[in-house]
Amino acid sequence: MTTIRDVADHAGVSPATVSRVINGRSEVDPSLAARVRDSIAHLDYRPSRVARSLRSQRSMVWGLIISDIRNPFFTDMARGVEDTAADEGYSVVLCNADEDAAKEQRYIELILDERMAGCIITPAHTSDSNVGALLEAGIPVVAVDREVQSAAIDVVRLDNQEAAAHATRHLLEQGYQRPACISGPASTSTGADRAAGYLEALGGREPLLRYADFKVAGGYDATQALLRLAAPPDAIMVANNLMTIGALRAIDNAGRSAHEVGLISFDELPWADLVEPALSTIGQPTYKIGEAASKLLMKRIRGRTDPPEILTLESKLRVRQSSLRDAIR
Amino acid sequence: MTTIRDVADHAGVSPATVSRVINGRSEVDPSLAARVRDSIAHLDYRPSRVARSLRSQRSMVWGLIISDIRNPFFTDMARGVEDTAADEGYSVVLCNADEDAAKEQRYIELILDERMAGCIITPAHTSDSNVGALLEAGIPVVAVDREVQSAAIDVVRLDNQEAAAHATRHLLEQGYQRPACISGPASTSTGADRAAGYLEALGGREPLLRYADFKVAGGYDATQALLRLAAPPDAIMVANNLMTIGALRAIDNAGRSAHEVGLISFDELPWADLVEPALSTIGQPTYKIGEAASKLLMKRIRGRTDPPEILTLESKLRVRQSSLRDAIR
DNA sequence: CTGTTAGCGCATTCAG
């Protein structure tokens, strides 16, 4: 691999001058600069980001830790992060924690060991996440989708409680008598807040609340359990898209039609309009969430030291068919 | 951040000894080693992977360039890669090229500049991919899902032509008279091979072949065009999962029922059984593909210099409902 | 078995 020294020799200048041409941090005589650029092109020189990171003590890479790579919500968000990072000259290492705190911990250590410039994370648990280690090492962190209690960091998320309450009220207005809720783990702020919103909107009615794992299997099991109740629900609000897949499957396997039980799901799904009845959803501005988190992160990387900011973005209730009780189906 | 020097001072040894304890490359007196380990724990020392990479001239990171992060096929495969890499002590940088050759090029440059240990890629185009630059720099490359002509590298893929022919024959056996095919770009080996398999199985029949972009929009447009033909197809084989979403949407928007037109899709989909009629698919062993590619890559990293290997994995035709002409629906 | 020395490739002093 050609080094800065090779380029310097070829151009008949010192390595320092080559460095200056590349980084443009100080003026270089135009004719020298041109010679250097020629040599760079001629030798096909590419600066080592490794050496650069070591020398300047900062890398041009962010770590993005997402909870589940099979969830379109996170991958769409990742695109928002990636595009914004690219604009700023940063690269993104996408880390899939699989809703597993141990994996998350390993990735935090990777970010630490690679001395990355920053981290965007959807923490597996509200408490007892180890983002503190990153902050101590001077690596800025932004939380996305979920909050983290143990550290004071910027957050980008929905007003999950309000969104859940809104969806629940919608079900009640449709005339459903016994709406249930399958939420995510109570140890995530998202899970807790969506459950709280459900309970809030329920008024005095009997709560039919299950906490699951934000995965397909969890949604399946919870739905199955609900349907087996002596007095089963007539509608379910599911707290994320993957659990909704499980819910649909469980309803089908129970020999029930999805027409019989009202359904509304958090998160948009690419195929929400392709199932029968078309799925009502609480859509999040996924790409924008990623963008917003990236911008907050950039500010911290640039040295901002304000108190942490909590950015609340708007969700959108998209009523299709699955939550319409009286619609012609 | 604490350095190896800090640990050495604290333990009263030289940095070299600390390094030896960490890497276990040569024997260290047990009592010294214990002291070093204590100091490491006490100071919460974490070796800089940056410095390590620079010194040893090899990083412990792979680049994984996928064509589309919104496609479950690639993300499932990514999990296979990631798990295998982790077992070997490597980390994976997931790069989303969005079916865009320019983005792919940028990521190749990143892998080059970070002097990564290896690369697994689903090339945007069969020819004119720039993986050659990686090979020249001594970075091993394995292609996945699609082949690349310009360079001699290991490949893991299906026998796409046979799989497509098999699926087409299945449609014909069901009694469909005019099966169409929506394939991927002819510039990808996958797109070309699947189209070839379709044509092969068609015998003398009139071909109804469209090349699209492996994305939802492309599938939509192609399907719409097919349905508007004076003699439209009565069945469609779609060459990937995302285009199938577009196809379903187009069929619906044309006021046709998915029951009227036979459908079979490459790639498994999490919700294949949730639409009506349930989608028949040509399932690929996605996770295994990722694993296999990782193992090939590891061999190259370890210095293997055989001629490139082409590993062909088995696909599985999963007949559900959408391709059954005479089934009771 | 251990410490000393050197240098990976680069950016940043400091002189000139």
Next chain:
DNA sequence: CTGAATGCGCTAACAG
């Protein structure tokens, strides 16, 4: 404006 010297943190070669 330019070059020489220095060192980021670590590991490998060499002595001892």
